[in-house]
Amino acid sequence: MLLRTFFLRPVLRRPLRFVTTVIGVAAGIAAVVATVAASRAAVASLREGVNEVAGRARLEVTAPAGLPEELLGRLLPLTGDAVVVPVIEEIALLPALGDAVRVLGVDLLVDTQVRDVEPDAAVLASGRAANMLLVGSGVLLPQRLAERLAVRPGDPLEISIRARRRTLTVAGTFAPRRFASVWDRVLIVDIALAQELFGKVGRLDRIELVPRPGITEARLTAAARLLLPVDVTVEQPRARAAAASRMVRALQFNLTALSGVSLFVGAVLVATTLATSVVQRRGVLALARSLGASRRQIARSLLTEAVAIGALGGALGVAGGVLGARAALTSVRSTVAAVVRGVPATDIRLPLWLAALGLLVGVGVSVLAAILPLAEAVRTPPVQGLVGERPAFLHRPSRRRAAAVAAVFAVLAVALARAPAWDELPVAALLASMALLGVLLVAVSPILDLLARGAAGPLARAAEGTPIRLAIAALAAGRRRASWGAGAVGVAVALAVAIGTMVHSFRTTVIDWANQGMRADIWIRPLAATTGVQVGRLDPEVVRVAERLFGKDVIDPFHTATAYAGTQPVTLAGGEFAVVARRGGVTFRDGRDSRAVFAAALAHRAAVVGEPFASRFGVCEGDTITLHVADGTLSRKVEGIFYDYSNQQGMVVIDRNDFLRHYPDDGPRELALFLPSGVDPAAARDRLLAALGGRFFVEALLNRELRAEVVAIFDRTFAITRALQAVAAAVAVLAVLTVLFALLGERRRDLALVRALGGTRLQVAGVVAAQAALLGATGAAGGLVVGLAIGFVLVKVVNVQSFGWTLRFLPPWPSLAVTGALVTLACLLAGLAPALAAARMHPAEALREEG
Amino acid sequence: MTAVTELRGVSRRYLRGDEVVHALRGVSFTLSAGEMVAVVGPSGCGKSTTLNLIAGVDRPDEGEVIVCGTDLARAGEAELVTARRRHVGIVFQSFHLMPHLTVEENVALPLALGGRRDAVRVLDLLRRVGLEGRRGHFPAELSGGEQQRTAVARALVHRPAVVLADEPTGSLDSASGTAVLRLMDELRRQEGSALLLATHDETIAAAADRVVRMCDGEIVAVL
């Protein structure tokens, strides 16, 4: 009954407010669930991929640059204790699919014992298929993939390996026993074929050890160690997965934190709605108190409302989040794939815990947001006491207190922004952003109070008779709720401005970087998957063809490999220093001409390192760094530190000849071509592609195309961010709508009085609309200031701490001005509905309602 | 007869800016079970203050306000809630019905707040105030007289010992006002509740068993 009185009935009779609040919470939860689900799907695929493909292997024998095949022989004494399985695992592009696939080269005779896949019975039975697999170029496909590509045994299957077109023969299909999605993009070939295809003859990527019953892992490890060289590791597959997921951790954290932002906006909306609903129901609550309702009963009914909003919003948000995750996956996939070389996940799963968490966070946020409104609700006096209440200005002490609290928040924000990263994550800096939002929320109320006092002053008296004057008075009277509304607008604007500033600073920096550093005329690289993920390397023959056509001294092949700084993986790259020293390249942090730096590096056999590497390992120009590479260690002096936004794990670049001494030439990742002046790049590209014939799947991009692509990749990566910005803005408008309807309800009698005294409908509507615009303008102004501060923290602290990237702080002034104007306009528009309601109100009716 | 309400030396002061307003100055009187007492006096003499103290929505600065054995001046929040919920029924000048509830639900509200339900009793009262046919209507759909009759039913539904009515006819035309007064008098006789009625209208006071005349926060005569 009580619930019906205070909660259900008002909701049923005026459902709009309740529904908008639920949507606000749902939007916040959806944003969180979507980003968490999408980034987890991408990361989980790495981990699951590793674990599942590793099968029953308990231990893996690996080395940074792979293993020589002879090691297999050395492990022969172990065959009594374990199944010893050699593996090649590589990535190739399946052009028919437009996506990357994992190619697993295994010893088919032993492998079915250890992996959870079941080849078609027919495959093993048929001698022809077995022959194809073992001697010819036969490949096993997962059943689902075969169906999708509509291929049958005996059909040819075209794949691109190191950009070279290769044709395999479908020998049969296999069905994974579980985790079908992990296996959806895996091709299985015989290990000898894999070695040939990927230019790894005589080499293995890893050797898996599956202990026989009764043999412990520890014993096997010890035994294997005795038989193997010291630079070879024996560890669990999990360790490999952990290293991969560690790399995307910062990315995942930032995405989640960013989506938490929209949840915060949702919370502000709930607080606003509940606060206004308490105000709107003040009379009802007061009457209930007179008739004997206890404070607890009133608190309980408000809490029920909060929980209902949270649970409904949470449930809707989880559902919406799953849909959103599907949409966001592309963006997250390419971001993750850019960080970790791998085949990312294809489907979104909603783990039960995430659904439960979404629901719980929804309820938790709503209940937290209910605290202040709740305090106000239980303070409602009995109805006899309401009559004497008059709107009062904030007292001096409370304004002074607000200023003090705001100052404390501001100091806290500065201190947190200066704090170092916490376990490599920018936790303190994000807390600093929250503190800045706190400044905003605390400061809004006194600012509106100043406005209201201004309204009582001479300035306002000059404007007497206009709707503005009445609107200011109305805002002044309803200042407590108005500050909720302006606060909500302010938070949303601040977040939009902060994110906008961050993205713009980032984008401009990256574009400038690309314009300065990308000087080659043509880039050649393996055909990318439709997701934009680059798959594998270029066949060395592509380099030879280019050299033949254009000469050796205009070609800069760029090789990469994984090396280790201590235990941390970093990218070791080799570039043609002699070419770049003539033509110029990346931009160096100390401002030196890149040609001079590369010339010096070439002369002294020194390295240049990317900024993320330098900040991650605290390296300066002139220091000497030591890396673990395939054949031992490599020590080089650091000649220069260049800006690098393409890589966050850290990159060290040495001269190509130097690089090739440590790593065999298995082809560069890409090839840059510097044409002599006067040569038409487009014509040169046509010549090159013609010379390559149809044998390779390569992309050749002209300078401007590559730069456009950099921007496109950037925008795709930040698509989620923009969506979050839109959510924040929508929530802000909802908040204004809620508050205005509440203020309107509160001022109903006054407005009716204005009408009764001869005011026109237009004047009354004008009062409400002006009120809305004032609210919006106050929120927008506060949000702009705080948003710039948060943007500064994001650009100068969060980015550096999580990626090691230095960005310039470049607020997008014109679009910020537009945002401010648009928000004010949106608030004005949001005010139209209540303004119309006010205009339609019959004066006598409103006066009578109150008795 | 037993006293259902007793005021002993009750004073109440308000601050209005820097000025102290003495709303009540040492007021004492007794309300016995089942009797009807009218409090009369000019506007601002302290009638509403007196009723609010008995309703447990305000506290005196001095003196005792004993309602059904509880001194509300010293009672805790929980006892005040109980007093409002069980011992007192209120009729307001401006009706104060819950806008989202039907007539029937409004009448049932005091019971519901105590976790009780008694559809028979609610229906019976609605019949007696002549609103049986309008029980599904919302307050906004009723006339002033009908709204006040709903409020009268609500004030009696939980069988309070005391019904407080502060200018109950102040918002009504004289015909509906007279009807509401007659109804209140009739019902409280049947129910055995005491009725304390504040008014500045001497003619209304005529129906009361006793009249307490107030002026400037003091009782000047009891007739």
Ligand SMILES: Nc1ncnc2c1ncn2[C@@H]1O[C@H](COP(=O)(O)OP(=O)(O)O)[C@@H](O)[C@H]1O
């Ligand atoms: N909450 C209050 N604050 C200040 N003064 C009050 C308050 N309530 C009542 N008063 C003052 O106390 C006096 C008695 O008021 P009241 O009991 O309402 O008179 P009545 O109901 O007889 O007209 C009046 O002067 C009134 O202005």
Ligand SMILES: [Mg+2]
């Ligand atoms: Mg009065």
